[in-house]
Amino acid sequence: MTRVLLIHDTPIHIDRLSAALVAAGCEVVAELGSALSLAAAVARHAPDVIIVDAASPSRDALAGLCAVSAESPRPIVMFTGERDPAVMRAAVRAGVTAYIVDGLAPERLAPVLDVAIARFEEEQRLRAELDAARRQLADRKWIDKAKGLLMAKRGLSEDAAYRLLRKSAMEQGLRVAEVARRLVEASQLLS
Amino acid sequence: MTADFLLVPRPAVSPFAPSEATRLTVGFLPLTDCAPLVAAVVLGLDRRFGLTLELKRQPSWSALAEGLASGALDAAQALYTLPFDMTLGLSGPAVPTSILMGLNRNGQGVTLSSRLAEAGVSDGASLAAHLRRARTRPRFADTYPGGTHALWLRRWLMQHDISPTRDVEILTLPPPAMVDALKAGAIDGFCAGEPWHAVAIAQGAGFTAATSPAVWPDHPEKVLAVREDWLDAHPNAARALIATVLAACRELDALPYKTRLAELLASPDYLDLPAAAIAARLAGDYDDGRGRRWREPHPLLFHDGGAVNPPYWSDARWFLDEWRRWGWLPESVDADALARRVGRFALYAEVADALGILAPASPWRLAGGPR
Numbered sequence: 034m035t036r037v038l039l040i041h042d043t044p045i046h047i048d049r050l051s052a053a054l055v056a057a058g059c060e061v062v063a064e065l066g067s068a069l070s071l072a073a074a075v076a077r078h079a080p081d082v083i084i085v086d087a088a089s090p091s092r093d094a095l096a097g098l099c100a101v102s103a104e105s106p107r108p109i110v111m112f113t114g115e116r117d118p119a120v121m122r123a124a125v126r127a128g129v130t131a132y133i134v135d136g137l138a139p140e141r142l143a144p145v146l147d148v149a150i151a152r153f154e155e156e157q158r159l160r161a162e163l164d165a166a167r168r169q170l171a172d173r174k175w176i177d178k179a180k181g182l183l184m185a186k187r188g189l190s191e192d193a194a195y196r197l198l199r200k201s202a203m204e205q206g207l208r209v210a211e212v213a214r215r216l217v218e219a220s221q222l223l224s
Numbered sequence: 225m226t227a228d229f230l231l232v233p234r235p236a237v238s239p240f241a242p243s244e245a246t247r248l249t250v251g252f253l254p255l256t257d258c259a260p261l262v263a264a265v266v267l268g269l270d271r272r273f274g275l276t277l278e279l280k281r282q283p284s285w286s287a288l289a290e291g292l293a294s295g296a297l298d299a300a301q302a303l304y305t306l307p308f309d310m311t312l313g314l315s316g317p318a319v320p321t322s323i324l325m326g327l328n329r330n331g332q333g334v335t336l337s338s339r340l341a342e343a344g345v346s347d348g349a350s351l352a353a354h355l356r357r358a359r360t361r362p363r364f365a366d367t368y369p370g371g372t373h374a375l376w377l378r379r380w381l382m383q384h385d386i387s388p389t390r391d392v393e394i395l396t397l398p399p400p401a402m403v404d405a406l407k408a409g410a411i412d413g414f415c416a417g418e419p420w421h422a423v424a425i426a427q428g429a430g431f432t433a434a435t436s437p438a439v440w441p442d443h444p445e446k447v448l449a450v451r452e453d454w455l456d457a458h459p460n461a462a463r464a465l466i467a468t469v470l471a472a473c474r475e476l477d478a479l480p481y482k483t484r485l486a487e488l489l490a491s492p493d494y495l496d497l498p499a500a501a502i503a504a505r506l507a508g509d510y511d512d513g514r515g516r517r518w519r520e521p522h523p524l525l526f527h528d529g530g531a532v533n534p535p536y537w538s539d540a541r542w543f544l545d546e547w548r549r550w551g552w553l554p555e556s557v558d559a560d561a562l563a564r565r566v567g568r569f570a571l572y573a574e575v576a577d578a579l580g581i582l583a584p585a586s587p588w589r590l591a592g593g594p595r
Contacts, residue, residue, distance in 0.1 A: 069395060071282070092363060095410035096395060103401035104283040123408040167492065206276070218266045222484050 035059045035146060038080035040068045042087035042094045050086050052113065053139035059146070068097030072104045081224035082108045082150055085129075089115040095127045102128030108153035110146060112137060130156075172210035182220060232526055238273045241579045243461040247276045251288045251300035253494040254281060254400060255417040256502055257328045258301050259485060260526050260590040262494050265470035266346035272471070273464040284398030285368040286315070292451060295321040298458075299465060300329060302449040303371040305543050307566050311452075312557065315369055320452035323465055323535045323567050324466050327446040327473065331505075331524030332373060332436035333421045336413040337406050338429060346514060347433050355391055362412035365397040375543070377415035378550070379439045379594055392458050400594065403429050408470050417445075418524070422501040425513035432512040437522035440594035444532075444539045457570070462568075466575040470533055474581065482507040529537070530581040535567035537587040 034077060037059045054061055065071065068085065075083070083101065090113060098109060107219055109158040110131045111124055121132050131149040176198065183194035202212040252258040261279055264270055270277040279295065282288040289310055291297040307321040308314075336345055343358065345351045355362070366374040374396075378388040388394060397405055402414045406429040414420075415432070424430040436443060438464055448469055455462050470517050487505035495502065504511065508523035525532055540563035548555040564587075573583035 073286075076287075095408045096363075096365070096369045096405050098398050099401040099405040099408060099410055100284075102404065103398045104287060113321060123410075126404055127408040127410065128404070136589060164492070189481075195306075205271075215266060215268060217267060218488055222263075222479065222488065 036062045036079070037146075037149070038062055038074060038078055038082065038083045039096070040071065040085045040087075040094065041066055041195040042091050043066060043089075046137075048088075049139075049171065050084070051082045054084070056139055057146070058144075065176060068094040071097030074101040074102050075088050075105055075107060080107065082110060082146055084146075085109065085111040085113075087111060087113045087115070090120060090124050095123060098124075098127040104151075106157070109115045110149045143175055171214075172208075173210045173218055175210050175213040178217045182217060238424045238464055238467070239556060240273075240463040240467070240575075241460045243274050244458040244531065245298070245407065245461045245462050246274060248298040248461065248465060248485075249278045249280055249296070251280050251282045251291050251297040252494075253285065253288060253301060253417075254497065255268050255301075255446075256419050256489060256495075256506055257331050257417055257474055257524060257526075258494065259506075260327050260469050261301060262478055262489060263476050264468045266471065268365040268476055269468045269471045269475070273467045275461070275464050275468055277465075277468070279494070283400065285371060286398075289316065289498060292321065292449065293317065293468050295454075298461075299324075299448060299450045300453060302446050302447050303368055305370050305541070305547070306368065307372055307373075307439060307447070307449045308540070308544060308547075308562060311367075311562065311566055312554065314552070316546070321449055321566065322452050322455050323457075324448045324450060324462060324508070325470060325533045325535055325572050327448055327469070327533075328524060329442050329444055329524050329528070329532050330435075330437050330520075330522050332376055332415065332417050332445060333432055334377060334413060334415045334434040335402070335406070335421045335430040336433045337409075337411075338431070340412055340589050341407075341431050343516060345433075346431075347385075348380060351384050351433065352384045353370065355386060361393055363393040363395065363410075364415075365402060365411045365414040367396065367416050369396055370547060370550075371527075372414040372443075372543075373417075374545050376436050376439045380415070380434055381473065383439070403427055405432050418505050419495065419497060419501045421442060422505055424496070425511070426501050431514045432537045435522075437520070439523045442525075443594070444536075459571075462571065463524060463575050464573060470527075470576060470579060470581060473533060474530075474579075477525060477527040478490055493584070493587060513583075515574070530576060533572070533576070533581075534587070535569055535572055535585055536584075536589050537567050537569060538589050540567050 039055055039061050051061055060063050062080055075173050085093055086177045108130045109128055112133050124132055141195055180194040183189050198212055202209040252261050265277050289299050290492040292300045306325050310321040312320045343354055345354045366377050381388045399416045401422050402416055402420050403424050405411045421432050481505045486506050487499045489502050490499035508520045510520050511517045544559040569587035
């Protein structure tokens with residue numbers, strides 16, 4: 034069951050949305066009248082998705098969403114009547130995943146949430162993949178640089194340099210790349 | 225120099241008794257002034273004192289406080305006031321917390337939005353004039369309730385006859401959320417640590433209206449904090465930790481090439497931001513984003529011959545007195561007793577002495593105080 038944290042950034046059509054969410058098979062874990070303490074509420078309720086119901090997104094809502102995006106990113110769906118592209122851009126900058134203007138038929142609510150969650154997960158997955166790729170590339174770079182340093186300064190062969198790094202990593206309980214990185218960074222900083 | 229000492233760790237030259245724990249998890253926020261912790265690891269100083277520090281980036285001060293309180297973190301970089309907040313339980317459960325040492329002075333600032341710049345605002349005085357003219361109530365952000373930035377921002381506003389309660393609205397956001405919030409129009413300005421002010425300029429979101437020494441030249445800022453019960457159970461680990469970080473602070477001020485340090489801090493493991501946003505201000509070279517350039521007479525410093533690091537009770541008292549002024553300190557609290565309980569001056573002095581760093585004779589100093 035999708036856990037939803039609902040924010041009413043406006044008093045209008047409150048009940049309709051919460052009722053539609055329940056009808057769509059969601060569990061509304063909390064409803065907030067203001068988004069200002071949103072980050073704390075997200076930490077407490079651990080929702081799968083945040084829904085903002087806003088006639089026009091207020092500064093409170095945007096600030097709350099910025100805080101969530103920085104602290105613990107979640108898929109955020111905003112239902113709004115605001116068509117101004119500048120406001121839409123501001124909302125996306127604040128971390129909104131899906132921005133839905135005007136009237137949503139209750140029967141379409143479930144697929145909209147599913148798509149928002151799927152898109153968010155896809156983004157997180159891509160980010161994690163990118164991080165892993167960056168890390169692998171960086172690891173290789175550090176090991177190569179560290180080997181180079183040891184070969185130049187200690188007159189070791191490439192093999193011997195790697196073996197020294199590996200031995201040192203095992204002794205210190207660190208990854209080889211981590212030992213290499215520390216060696217290179219410290220040498221750079223001290224030179 | 226190849227920094228070979230990192231490969232085959234020298235036998236620890238730690239002058240202290242064996243540590244109760246050797247692997248310590250240390251929390252930090254993506255801020256330029258987390259540099260002492262990064263340097264401690266990068267320079268292998270932790271090994272020298274028989275420790276292995278694992279640095280864990282935190283998304284916000286409240287997340288960091290929670291990690292410290294729960295035991296997920298053994299130690300952490302902290303706003304000077306955070307240990308008082310935790311000890312008294314003002315923002316969560318009461319978890320007595322200790323200050324082991326100061327990490328830095330200066331290096332904070334106030335950014336105002338590009339929209340305010342377009343309205344003719346360039347500094348505090350023109351902000352005050354704008355508010356009188358436009359009759360708007362702008363919204364600013366600090367980084368934690370009662371935190372150093374909450375105090376610097378309010379003092380700065382008052383210097384320009386702007387009432388922090390009547391004329392503006394102030395809310396709290398995590399430092400990494402500031403620039404996005406500024407761009408989204410959620411706030412009109414913020415007070416936080418670097419490099420977020422430089423990042424705001426680089427992204428065209430705002431300009432630097434003031435630096436924190438305008439409020440208090442050479443003010444204390446971040447500290448190294450641990451839980452009190454952790455300290456009671458790990459006195460020798462605490463000594464080794466202070467020695468590690470103190471040695472790192474000493475190295476940092478002596479480093480000839482601050483650009484190298486900026487590149488290190490920029491790495492995805494630490495700040496994960498462009499080095500260019502970190503380098504200039506780390507070296508004391510400022511540009512307000514509107515064409516004014518200057519060399520900061522009170523730059524970010526980590527050691528200054530040992531003057532930066534003692535956990536002075538008088539500094540603690542200053543923060544607590546400031547809290548009292550704002551009505552944030554509960555009436556019943558004995559500020560003197562709290563300052564003495566939280567600031568571990570004697571422990572710091574013992575470690576500084578072992579490292580040949582001059583520790584002051586008294587935990588009370590006369591110097592300092594805001595303008």
